[in-house]
Amino acid sequence: MTALASTQSPSRAAAVQKIVSPGGIEAWLVEDYAVPIVALEFAFKGGASQDPIGKPGVATLLAGMLDEGAGPYDAEAFHRALDEDAIELSFSADRDLVSGRMQTLARNIARAFELLQLAVGKARLDSEPFERVIGQISASLKREVNDPDHVAARTFRSVAYANHPYGLPVRGDLATLPTLTRANLTDMRARVFARDTLKIAAVGAIDAATLAARLDDVFGALPAKSDLDPIAPIAFSGEGARHVVRIDVPQSAIRFGRQGIARADPDIIPAIVVNHVLGGGVFSARLFREVREKRGLAYSVWSHLTTFDHAAMLSGGTSTKNERAAESMAVIEGEIASLSESGPTEEELDKAKKYLIGSYALRFDTSTKIVAQLVHLQTEGYGVDYLDERNRLIAAVTMDDAKRAARRIFGDGKLLVAVAGRPEGM
Template identity: 60%
Template sequence: MTAHAPAVTVASRAEHVQKIVTPGGVAAWLVESYAVPLVAMEFSLRGGAAQDPVEKPGLATLLAGLLDEGAGPYDARGFHRAVEDLAIHIGFGADRDSISGHLQTLSKNTGKAFELLKLALTDAHLSDADVARVRSQLVAELKRDQNEPDAMASKAFREAAFPNHPYGRPVRGELATIESLARPDLIALRERLFARKDLKIAVVGAIDAKTLSDHLDATFGPLAAQNDLAPTAPITLSNVGARQIVTLDIPQTTIRFGRPGVTKRDPDYFAVVVANHILGGGTFTARLFREVREKRGMAYSVYSQLNEYDQCPMLLGAAATKNERAGEALKIIEEEVRRFAEEGPTGEELDKAKKFLIGSYALRFDTSTKIASQLVHLQQDGFEPSYLDERNGRIAAVGLDDCKRAAKKLLGDGGLLVTMVGRPEGV
């Protein structure tokens, strides 16, 4: 890193984060804030769609969708009425590597909110009727996706990138098997995943540590101490250099592209963040945006982003353009990726990218829910609260040689796995 990086002086965020452990052993990060009478909590349980049985993809998504559809003394309608009457918001979701949940409530209703959350986590009915209803909603979404270009391109990319691996399977399931997902499957998955081990919690708002501790023990204490996760094997994104075309009779081609990335523990990670911003992460300043849209008017949007599953960091990108210009657009994207890998950024590009990344960081903390979400992500990645204060300094410390090295590390020979949906010409 550059020896004499400019200092970045901002008010400490880390000093406001309390790391608490309840009498029952539940760990959480808390930011007390009484500016408004609200409490927001985000949490995650390790093990999401990657834990679905091979023959039952979509099970974790279905489970997450059913947790607030009737629990304890409430049927589905009664549970929704209970949260709505008190302006409480409780929700759940599943991604590749975790099942997540959030809670938001007026501070005066905190006790009731945690009580309802406990019921959803520990006593959700998962009744056959509710399973059939929520499953039918997923079926409708999957049917729409069959002819939706973005969904088709993502599916083709996923299957090519991760053959014979949990990451290659669909998070929301498949039409051919989703009707087989039943209550016993959901109960078995809940018993495997819902545990205090690997539980990450962040709370922001008008609540003190003692009160929060009591609520956390009452809510999460009944969960099993240990989960039972099937190991997800490390994998490197496959088929780099391949192009796959899915024919769809529409006037526009949707493009997905990607290649292996670097982990957040890589010593060049922050330089990689800056490099990606210059390549495709900056909305109007990125090279891909300038070359594909600004100079040639080929696409409304083109971008690249860093994405990190637990077992596979990646660079992912997307664009869409008219069929007759698809080959040309892809050629420009590939050429720009190779050029950036070989030459890296200019000093001006580096300066603008660092200023943007540092200046925009505060926008991740402008609501209680955003703060809680950031804190959970830090815990998932194994970082300490000090990261909140160190991050901008590490971005500022990225020098030109650092960024050039990072671009080469990220992009290698420029090879990309590409999937296209439409009737692309010139490919």
């Protein structure tokens, strides 16, 4: 167990070194020689929200192409080089970030960073893998056309953030994917891959000096400044409306939500605790008890607080028989109204705080989880001290804090609801 995972450790933050390379590149490092493995993760600001107008999916396609040939290696040779030394390398894009992750045996550090450098700075974007990756994304989207869960989620997002990049599909859509070009990818890479928004974390059998030198090798030649399009802040819209997409399936997929609380808001910690009481994914959550256990309406039901760089929302979902969709939503809305009006009980508040504090260590029980958490904290603007402060902040949440946060996130109880299926009574 690492020092970051151990609940007995007096300070998780103390295990993290902040290093700066000779070229000025910053990273957070946790040295751990228990196993001879190194994990690294990094992220650039500017994900799918930077897709060109009318061309959603560019950031996702770029991420999918970075390990499909780089420098002197075509796609097949590049993957063979990774396999020969058991190096894991992958890239992804979400709404605000383009991210990469690497894992390697310590003895293969030099080769792993060499291949990472090629992928980040010299990805070839050749035509054959370009068409193949587009085909893979298109096949995935075609499978989801009649998947009620995906349809409900996509409809929900498009209404909540209409006429805004956050309302567009991260992976693009079937109508516009064929219009994406290699030039779109090279432009995205040139605008997004820059040192000013770069956040990096590494964990494992590597010292600060070695990591610093390798970081300059990989990222030192990137532009100093990114060229991101400004993204306007947007409020959640559609509260009180219901949107039904008819699909001939026996169950309806439901998405619901409303305006949330920004990650820098003083009430974000109480809001996290209150959301856990509502639908935090554990047996003690109200929605689990009322929707699943008491009434048998659904197998799974959840709620979540999401904070983007320029928006925030409370969202949730479930799937249920068509004939019980209206009843399920009535129960969900009733619990939200109750929490807004009265807040949680003392027992609920105590259980939520204990669970959130006790389960935090599970985010740090592997090297890959640790680097993911450290990069996540950096991209969301937290300092390393948050590793220690987080649980203390949760423990300090009072009933007054919880009631205030409940009133803010649940408000008048009006929800945007998107349903895919053949729901009765909706």
